[in-house]
Amino acid sequence: MLLLKTAFKNILGGGMRTWLNVAVLSFTFVIIVWFNGITDGWVQESRQETIAWETGDGQFWMPEYDRYDVFTLPDAHAPIPNGYREGMAKGDLMPVLVVQGTVYPGGGRVMNIQLKGIPAGQTAVKLPTQGLADREEISALVGKRMARSAGLQEGDYVMVRWRDRWGAFDARQIRIAGVFDSKVPAVDTGQLWLDIEDLQQMTGMDGEATYLILSVGTEVPVDSGWVFKSLAYLTADLDEMLAANRIEMVILFIILLSVALLAVFDTQTLSIFRRQKEIGTYVALGMTQKRVATLFTLEGTAYSLLAIVVGAIWGTPVLLWQAKVGMPMPDLIEETGIAIGNVIYPIYTFTAILWTILVIVFSSALISYWPARKITKQNIVLSLKGKIL
Incomplete structure (x- = not known):
């Protein structure tokens, strides 16, 4: 708990650099939740409309x-x-x-x-x-x-x-x-x-x-x-199309998250580079090098936690407004053969939001540990003298 409090104090003292990282991560968090909501809303509406208009609970084919x-x-x-x-x-x-x-x-x-x-x-x-x-x-x-x-x-x-x-x-x-x-x-x-x-x-x-x-x-x-065709069989095309869309969505998420985490990685690398004396002082006061590395990892993770809080503050009203008015679709969408309406209303599920939070936090921790692990190999005497390894 002490390490976590120290980590938050350190990043809050970072000034504009901290808030830029938080802004990028919070934007990524809200975009991922919104995109998941749009996809889930489309999936649910397409399935419900297909059942109501075409397939029922299954069909018997001659x-x-x-x-x-x-x-x-x-x-x-x-x-x-x-x-x-x-x-x-x-x-x-x-x-x-x-x-x-x-x-x-x-x-x-x-x-x-x-x-x-x-x-x-x-x-x-x-x-x-x-x-x-x-x-x-x-x-x-x-x-x-x-x-x-x-x-x-x-x-x-x-x-x-x-x-x-x-x-x-x-x-x-x-x-x-x-x-x-x-x-x-x-x-x-x-x-x-x-x-x-x-x-x-x-x-x-x-x-x-x-x-x-x-x-x-x-x-x-x-x-x-006659041959019974289950609902799973009759909606297989829809499921395959949605699976392909999920792959595209994952690729988009990887790109967005990579851009956001790159800023965190650069910040942590620069921080370790500039805070050589501080690292040596921590060790001189009794902290092990592994605990110091953990502290810097927690600092990077704290960016994601703070970004989630900030994203929830500004993103919640935006996402709720989007869920109310929906996202209009162009008229040409009717020619694609996809079961979709003129407006898609996103659906935000607790599971999707929780998974998004876990992925962002875990990715931030991982990308922060990467440069922090070098602390365990540093020469503390040289660090106290301010010499860069």
């Missing part, structure tokens, strides 16, 4: 279906097994039929799309399918991205072509019943959502589906022949 291979779509449909009927009746399972199609939005343009059938009025996902209940004509929902790329608006009619189960082409005008806004591109880009009964009738696939969505909070039913 064996021939592969969402990454469009060539499987002609065969990716089958009658729904009886084992799933009870879950569908309770609303625990929601069937989705996927058919490859083409849309002609006008102006001589042609767009390849996927026609997806879903029960009108379902509640398993957030798709606003209530507008598909109109039985007078075939209606469809489109996402904001799809509507913008195809130039469609609510109430428009668009020509759609598809193949039925026998391979014959058919076409019909379909009314756009609504345009929904989702942060999940996987339910938006290149897709038209229809009532599943309409799509089954159009394609001759009565009673068939491509996959079933398991509602959030329900139990997985008994296996009835």
